[in-house]
């Protein structure tokens with residue numbers, strides 16, 4: 506069977522070729538990234554293995570951001586803690602797929618922990634009884650070690666994470682990805698294609714410069730057929746802890762995420778304020794949701810989890826926390 510896709514340009518070397526994605530004919534081809542990434546073009550046997558491995562994971566949610574530094578890892582960790590706390594019977598896992606910049610071990614206060622490999626696979630690190638984490642950060646000799654890998658090696662790591670981690674039964678698996686749309690995203694989406702993905706949560710700040718990239722991120726999701734569960738606007742407002750005055754540190758000159766969501770037909774899941782105590786908790790690995798349960802950020806987070814599709818996509822026969830009115 507030919508390994509040249511129907512939409513391939515003239516002189517396509519074929520997806521099985523060593524030159525796939527690298528030949529001059531590949532320039533501008535829509536499949537160039539995926540071919541060059543080294544992800545096998547044919548049905549990869551790993552897809553079935555991953556499907557089986559994740560058969561007991563109900564909802565797989567990919568966390569995306571167009572821009573770096575908008576708080577995607579922070580939001581992932583907060584969602585993990587909130588989902589685990591508000592639904593004590595649920596099990597939540599976080600997969601840190603930011604291979605070159607893994608920050609979840611630090612943010613979740615478990616850096617320095619070791620993952621163990623047994624007959625049933627790698628055991629994730631437990632942050633609390635019902636919140637577990639897997640990250641390349643646990644496999645590095647030192648947290649300062651740089652991971653300088655090309656696409657195919659990163660893809661291999663992601664494949665291993667998806668196929669070899671023994672999560673047990675999970676209600677939610679949150680997958681923290683690097684900013685933008687890179688090899689890691691294509692790998693995660695491709696490897697999860699057989700296992701099924703619930704969708705993506707896109708994190709942004711209100712600034713136009715960040716929103717521009719959200720548009721691209723949403724377009725990317727549309728192109729790869731990944732449902733967008735909604736957008737979280739982070740660092741929306743700063744509320745002074747002393748005088749309660751509100752200020753916009755990142756001004757929403759074009760209407761912020763709300764206007765963007767309205768324009769693109771996406772759902773705004775909620776807005777998290779900028780809170781210096783939250784930044785401090787992230788640096789020290791403290792559990793902000795437990796430490797400051799009545800803070801505006803946690804109240805906003807509860808609303809995101811309880812009153813949005815993030816809760817609605819989970820229909821296990823359990824009583825879910827609902828925000829008191």
Ligand SMILES: Nc1ncnc2c1ncn2[C@@H]1O[C@H](COP(=O)(O)OP(=O)(O)OP(=O)(O)O)[C@@H](O)[C@H]1O
Pocket residue numbers: 570572573574575576577578579580603606608683684739740777778779780781783784785787788
């Ligand atoms: N709502 C917030 N209030 C205060 N500080 C925040 C908030 N959200 C994130 N931060 C801080 O902003 C910084 C960047 O956040 P984070 O690392 O989560 O961003 P990111 O988008 O995941 O970055 P990267 O591009 O490295 O993946 C961190 O120091 C974090 O503590």
